[in-house]
Amino acid sequence: MKRGVLVVLSLAVCASVHAKNPSGYVVPQGVEDIFIEMAKIGSYTVAGIRIEFNKVLITYEDGKNRIELALVHPSSSESPLFRTSKFAVVSANGMPPPEPLLRALKERIVSLEHKFEWGIAKEPQKEAEANLTLPIFGQSRDPSAPIMLGLSSVGKSPVLPHVAVPKELQDLAEKARSESDPGKLKKIAKELSSAKEGGAGAKRLAAFVLRRAKDFRGALSLLDEAVKEESKTKNRVDPMLLVERLACLLALQNEPLVREALDMMQSAYRFDPDCVEAEGVDLLVREGLKDVAMKVSKGVREGNKLCQMRVAMRVYGANQDGSGVLSIVSRLLRDKKTVSDIKSQELDLLFGCAEYFSAAKDYNAAVRCADILVKRDPSYPNAMDFLGSLYIGAGFLTRKSLEAMIVLAKERKDDLVASYLAGLGLYYASRHRECIPFLEPVVKKFPNESRPAMYLAMAYFFSGDRKKALDILEGLEPFAKKNIDIYYCRSLVYREFDRQRSIEELEKFVTASAEEDRFSFSELKLRKAKSDLEALKRGETPLPVPPSDFYILWE
Known part of the structure; x- marks a missing residue:
């Protein structure tokens, strides 16, 4: 790319992006070519030209030094390096410019300034400056909100x-x-x-x-x-x-x-x-x-x-470099003495790590990241449910460890992480009635977490309270497009008394499960869903129980 193209770009962009114009003499738009011609001096390289409303900045390089000069209105400077009828030239970086450069530039300005006229800007009305923030991953968003890094996709x-x-x-x-x-x-x-x-x-x-x-x-x-x-x-x-x-x-x-x-x-x-x-x-x-x-x-x-670090983690994730992903987490935690030292915006890195290793089926590494995340902020979106799924996937939540988790949850009534893991373990052990008191405080504390509420609803359903289950599941509609398991669960509940609604909910689940960048369910669950859908359309009523594999805790 030629240097001159960048100069034009700098002029065009800088002349149009600032939110506030000063009053007084200003450089009008559309005069870029004049200053490009003015700046051309044979023995000096033009490194850049930039318009900043009331001045033009020209940067030269002579192989050793970088000289920055500003062209301003004659009334704007009392002691310039030199004046012409329309410009005063001053040093912009304190570097004394060589006399040959000044003489040559003055000749160029004098020969071309007849093409230029200063504009006049009135005092602008006061208004809120545009809230311009750098897009994150190409999207304009609140940079303080949780950001899903999507390392696996x-x-x-x-x-x-x-x-x-x-x-x-x-x-x-x-x-x-x-x-x-x-x-x-x-x-x-x-x-x-x-x-x-x-x-x-x-x-x-x-x-x-x-x-x-x-x-x-x-x-x-x-x-x-x-x-x-x-x-x-x-x-x-x-x-x-x-x-x-x-x-x-x-x-x-x-x-x-x-x-x-x-x-x-x-x-x-x-x-x-x-x-x-x-x-x-x-x-x-x-x-x-x-x-x-x-x-x-x-x-x-x-x-x-x-x-x-966010982008580095995505680069490593895209290249399936697990050691690189862990290196970012290590760098994040290097100077942290306790989990409370982790800033809320840094939690995205921990969730990204857990998501990446979960997709890679390295559950031990995923649990390490998720554990730290939940200890720092159990209300982080999807963190509680993700940790529960990882504990089961990693084999940490077994029938033996479940009993220890139940004891821990009872001893530490304020430890909602232990309460959730105990409730989840009881649910998957088909001890539905027992899991309800462990899940209820979690749902109350974290109303924006859909999966604990979904498990609670199904625990009520399998315990015989269909009305309570439906009340909870229907209340989860705002979360259903993201957590499509809600469609699946509603289909299970409705199939006993409303076949058409059960079909509709299951169709939503099957369709959404095939969408791009969607969480991947097990083939067993998808086959069961499609089989049940075909049976419902034939007029049959499959038992509202998922495949037995979903309800097993390993010994």
């Missing part, structure tokens, strides 16, 4: 850029998600980039397709066009467009241009450069380029910031 289904384009262009880009032939991918990209109605969005989709073909230079060229186009039509360039561009530079391993892009985004958006770089690496991961992400992410993987 990230990158398996490449994620398209979120852009508004006609449906036919979106459908065309969708084809590239499963395509691997570079020739076919480049053909799709050409069709997308040449679409007249697509605009910047179509170019971003085409760049995604070229990244899939590992043509990062071609993708970068398209994204530079998209940036210039967006800067003309929008108040603020979409930060994800700039992250997509950064990902290309990272893949090309062009360190000087990566640094310039990071500096520009820090200045324009006030984003943390380390976190922006991590987001660029993560974009490569979620687009299915896990090998490229691993190759270019050494700095991110060795970083200690939370944003870096």
Whole structure:
């Protein structure tokens, strides 16, 4: 990529992203080419040009030094390095500029300043500054809320850029998600980039397709066009467009241009450069380029910031590197004396670790992460249920250990983790009536945890209280799309007296279980669900009992 293209990008972006304009003389939009011409001096390399409303910053390099000069309105400086009729030039970094450079720059300004006129900005009305935060994994979200890292699934289904384009262009880009032939991918990209109605969005989709073909230079060229186009039509360039561009530079391993892009985004958006770089690496991961992400992410993987550790864990997860995942957890816990020292936002890493090793069926490693998570915050979404499932999967909750867990739960009435594990063990041991008093306080304390409530409902059902079971299960409707086991349980309860409703609930379960990125149920359970559904449609009433394997605790 040529240096001049980056200069234009810096001008276009920095001129449009800040939330507040100063009053007085300002640099109007659309004058980038004038300053690019002004800055050209034969023996000095232009390292960057940036417009900041009321000044233009030009950075030169002469092989040894980096000189930063600012062009401002003549009224803005009492003692500039020199003046012309329309500009005063001052040092921006305190580095004394060489006299030959100043003379040459003055000649360039004098010869071209007739093309430029200062704009005047009035005092802006006070209004709330836009709450602009760096997207996390490509999504705008509350960074303080729990974030599911999805280590076992990230990158398996490449994620398209979120852009508004006609449906036919979106459908065309969708084809590239499963395509691997570079020739076919480049053909799709050409069709997308040449679409007249697509605009910047179509170019971003085409760049995604070229990244899939590992043509990062071609993708970068398209994204530079998209940036210039967006800067003309929008108040603020979409930060994800700039992250997509950064990902290309990272893949090309062009360190000087990566640094310039990071500096520009820090200045324009006030984003943390380390976190922006991590987001660029993560974009490569979620687009299915896990090998490229691993190759270019050494700095991110060795970083200690939370944003870096989140992405590092996803890079390791995508590459099925369990030791790498554990190394992030070890780094997280290295300076923690007690679990209370773990910050709430850091818990995502522990849940991600537990989820990764659970999917890999390394239950011992998964339990280690889940144990720490629950000790720090048992109310973390899905943590209690996940721990229970892991205890069973790892063989920690056996018929023998269950009795010890029951004693512990009775002795420590405030220990809801022990109470939940005891209740869960009793449920799977088919001691349904006994498990109710252990599950009830857990459900009361954690109303947003659907699975403890679901187990409690089914314990009531198998104990003969169908009404209580249905009251609880119907109250779990807000959680059903995420926890589709609720559909399964409702089907079991309804089949005794409402066949059609039982069919509907079981159909929801079977359909949802096949969805992409959905939790994988055992083949035994899925076969049982499909068999029961066929039987219900034939007019039969299968017994409302899951396969016996689900109710066994190993000795």
